[in-house]
Amino acid sequence: MDLSQPDGLDRLVDALAGPGWAVTEGLLPPATVQQLRSSCLQVHAAGGFHLAGTGRASQFAVREGIRSDEVMWLDPATADAAQQAYLQRLESVRQAVNRALFMGLAEYECHFARYAAGAFYGRHLDAFQGQRSRVLSCVYYLNPDWQMDDGGALRLWLDSDEAGPYHDILPQAGTAVFFLAERFWHAVQPAQRERVSLTGWFRLRG
Ligand SMILES: O=C(O)CCC(=O)C(=O)O
Numbered sequence: 729m730d731l732s733q734p735d736g737l738d739r740l741v742d743a744l745a746g747p748g749w750a751v752t753e754g755l756l757p758p759a760t761v762q763q764l765r766s767s768c769l770q771v772h773a774a775g776g777f778h779l780a781g782t783g784r785a786s787q788f789a790v791r792e793g794i795r796s797d798e799v800m801w802l803d804p805a806t807a808d809a810a811q812q813a814y815l816q817r818l819e820s821v822r823q824a825v826n827r828a829l830f831m832g833l834a835e836y837e838c839h840f841a842r843y844a845a846g847a848f849y850g851r852h853l854d855a856f857q858g859q860r861s862r863v864l865s866c867v868y869y870l871n872p873d874w875q876m877d878d879g880g881a882l883r884l885w886l887d888s889d890e891a892g893p894y895h896d897i898l899p900q901a902g903t904a905v906f907f908l909a910e911r912f913w914h915a916v917q918p919a920q921r922e923r924v925s926l927t928g929w930f931r932l933r934g
């Protein structure tokens with residue numbers, strides 16, 4: 729699915745209404761993807777990342793058995809040009825989804841994520857139990873020339889059964905994956921090389 733095409737957002741909306749997930753290309757031009765990668769690596773080199781946790785607020789905990797990536801939340805107030813271009817595209821996705829599917833998505837929050845070689849994120853759901861605020865997940869990959877042998881695929885289970893069918897997606901620069909946060913269990917496989925991305929969630933208000 730190519731989001732640079734005029735019917736791209738319509739096709740994305742159809743996929744979310746149908747199977748509930750989509751793998752897309754063409755969200756942004758390759759030069760912008762490269763700029764996002766550079767700003768991610770720069771912030772990391774400057775020490776701007778911290779070890780990711782699970783849970784929110786008082787339930788927040790760093791549990792190394794579950795995930796071992798590092799993250800840095802994007803602040804729209806200080807976003808550089810490439811980050812702003814990304815946030816604007818995700819805003820048009822938000823509006824298209826709300827118009828067609830009445831999902832009532834109120835906002836988008838996202839972070840850069842960096843998985844060092846060998847880092848992983850075990851099987852999980854993005855929506856916290858008992859909370860419906862994270863509705864739609866989006867993972868945007870920033871890794872040029874990713875090979876099958878590099879590992880690091882996102883494994884998306886197509887139903888809740890761990891033994892059931894799944895789809896593996898390579899974290900190739902320019903690929904964006906969208907999926908309904910409460911429905912799809914997923915995991916990040918360890919990779920042979922550094923793996924960076926922008927991961928975010930459309931939320932309901934409140
Ligand atoms: O990087 C990915 O492919 C998925 C990351 C993820 O599942 C998360 O941050 O919740």
Ligand SMILES: [Fe+2]
Binds near residue numbers: 852853854914
């Ligand atoms: Fe996730």
